[in-house]
Amino acid sequence: MIKAVIFDFDGLIFDTETFEFESYQSIYKKYNVEFPLQRWYESIGTNFVFNPYEKLLSSHTYLDENEIKKERTTIFEDSIQEKSPREGVINYFEKAKELGLMVALASSSTKNWIYKFLEMLNLEKFFDLILTADDVSEVKPNPELYLRVLEHFEIQANEAVVFEDSPNGSLAAIRANIPCVVVPNATTQNLDFDHQVALRINSMAEIELSELLQKLSLKQI
Structure with missing residues (x-):
């Protein structure tokens, strides 16, 4: 019987x-440099494994990294204004x-990042537990975040369901032995899960x- 649902956040x-x-693509396009798409894909759902500004700065050594970061951040901040959570969330x-289920958020992002958006979207009220990168020694695809949720709720892996959008995140759930439902976004829909x-x-x-929980229960029989 499912007792808890656990959600990733970003994406x-x-x-x-x-x-x-899109904000990185915009800044790269402005300076006529090809964005390192494959390395970006590899970083989704985990800590950045590369500096997303590195290729741009090495191509145009006259650029100041701090100024470029500010410019890119402004593009990002402008793009999220008046935006809503994904459909159905x-x-x-x-x-x-x-249904009386416990609801948790488990994210590889930092606490400051997560709470910034939870406040903006008025979502914090829905969660019984929020865990971020600041609460664990290793983030996804390491299963620690999800194992911590199970421990906190005092439940078994088969009593929870994880919702993820990225291969790294889904792999963390699989390693924790928790059934994982993937809901890819526009950026992750063509990645391999x-x-x-x-x-x-x-x-x-x-x-x-x-209905989704019923489908999962039938698959586990």
């Missing part, structure tokens, strides 16, 4: 990943509460939470 609840990706939160993901949907508006 799943709020599509910061696509907004950030709020309905899932509300339905989870209606592990064959062990329990289910893949395009949007949380595609299927009601109760």
Whole structure:
């Protein structure tokens, strides 16, 4: 019996990943440098494994890194104004509460980053537990974040469901032995996910939470 639902944040609840990706593409295009797309993909859902400004700065050594970061951040901040959570997300939160499920957020991003957006979107009220990169020694694809959620709620892996949008995030759930539903966004939809993901949907508006949980239960029989 499912007792808890666990959500990633970036790209799943709020599509910061696509907004950030577009802001980097914009700044690279301005200076006529090709954005290192493959390395960006590899970094989604985990700590950055590369400096996303490195190729731009090495191509144009006269550029000041701090100024470029400010310029890119401004593009990003402008792009998220008046934006909403992904389609169906709020309905899932509300339905989870209606079903008496515990709701957790487990993100590889920092606490400051996460709470900034939770406050902006008025979402903090939905969560019984919020864990970020500041709460663990290793982030996804390491399973520590998800194992910490299980420990906090005092439940078994098969009593939870994880919702993820990235291969790194889904791999963390799989390593924690928690059934994982992937909901890719515009940036991650063409990436390769592990064959062990329990289910893949395009949007949380595609299927009601109760129906999705029933499907997962039937798959586990």
